[in-house]
Amino acid sequence: MCRLLIVTILFLARFTTTAGTLIVCPSGCAFSVITEAVQAASDGDTILVRSGLYQEGNIIINKPLIVIGENQPVLDGNNNSEILTLLADHVVVQGFVIRNVGTSYVEDRAGIRIKNARNFTITNNRLENTFFGIYAEHAQDGIISGNIVTGEAREEMSSGNGIHLWYCKQVEVNRNQVTGHRDGIYFEFVDHSIVRENLSHQNLRYGLHFMFSNDDTYEGNTFMSNGAGVAVMYSRNIRMLENTFRNNWGAAAYGLLLKEIYDGDISCNRFESNTLGIYVEGSSRIHYLHNEFRENGWAMKIRGGCAANYICYNNFIANTFDLAVQAKMSENGLSENYWSEYNGYDLDRDGFGDIPFRPVRLFCFITERTPEAIVLLRSLFVDLVNFAEKISPVFTPADVFDSQPLMQPLILS
């Protein structure tokens, strides 16, 4: 046992001596400029940057290095340059405050740019007032976690994304907080990646945005008070699990926008207080299971070109409208959901209502055709029209019904 320990210690000692540590601080250390330490370092070395203010323009890391900030040193771009560019594999960047890249209309400046690199780790940094926060292009096998990315975007046109991935593979984006950008997290041509437990709030457009990306998962994230929550577009095999979509209000606002996506899984999410919980268009083979829709204007709007979707075991509670449908629902499955609007009975006590629930109300049908009619929403006239239609349906689509509505809401965590 003792011998093993000695061998281990010797091995570790040997290992640590091969990779050196270069220390950078504003004065009194071996280096006062990070770029010079990077130039002097060998592959695999650690560069330890002590606290202080560093204004070096763009620091280019072109060899495998571990770059660690101690007590949050500040890298300031003085509003005229990118700050960190990673061009090599196996680079770690941890513990920095990175700020002020300034805006440029010809180039998309970023606080940290990762380009053509593998096995990168960007953790526990704070990015402030960077046009794009973290921008990865043609990168793979990386981790972006625990960063706080705060933008100052106020104008839609002159705003970049918080965490932006373009042509990437196998990247994990975990536990970041992103605010004040165009899209909080943006994926374009990104495959086999995971977005987990992030908080994306008060971004101008979307909390999270997928374009042309396949086989990705996002789970346990919170999307609050963004222009709209999440947009998933032109993508396949996206799994959306245990996310919270809250307070996305406005005429063009959604909790979740799905456009031309296939084979998705939307489970165990919460949609609360959104103008529109989910807007779906041209999307097929998607399973909606165990979601809760609470106090939204519309829980779901389903447009044309949607087939083989299954909406089962969800709670629809206190939404102004549960469903608005302009698609053939006979080609989709809708059953065993709980609808707080349902007031049928269960004489055989099997837990399911004995008469089907028709979630499209006549007035919803009218507002689809004439949006301006929404001003009549709370009027007595509308209540009467809805009631009459419920008794004897004439206008509302015959194929939209839940044949087995649950009598009690599902207990969803």
Added chain:
Amino acid sequence: MVLWMACSPEPKQIQYGMDACHYCKMTIMDNQHASQLVTEKGRAYLFDAIECMIGYQQIQKEDFAFVLVSDYANPGTLISAASGTFLISPAVSSPMGANLSAFSQASDALEIKTRLGGEIYTWDEIFARITQTHH
């Protein structure tokens, strides 16, 4: 005169960050790529990208009073598509992935092409090309 004014089709002011693209439903944010069709009856359809506008023109074949695209070099300015010069450059990404931008001055397009690479097209050429590659 007043009645005539009210009936003639007019382009609509795009509310960036508020209006949604009629074709892809995305919120329109980018004032270097937003586009607009106005029907003979005066109804305006807004798009976040030129490729979305062309996509819509394919499914909605009718004559439009205005076919407008953003001048990339003058953000926020709409120009007639027929008079524009178009550039597809991998270095200039557009909202829906076609890397397509429009310019009122051919020299602006040429300058970016020389510096960053790409191909230049007329409106008819780009319409045919996008029609072929999308759908």
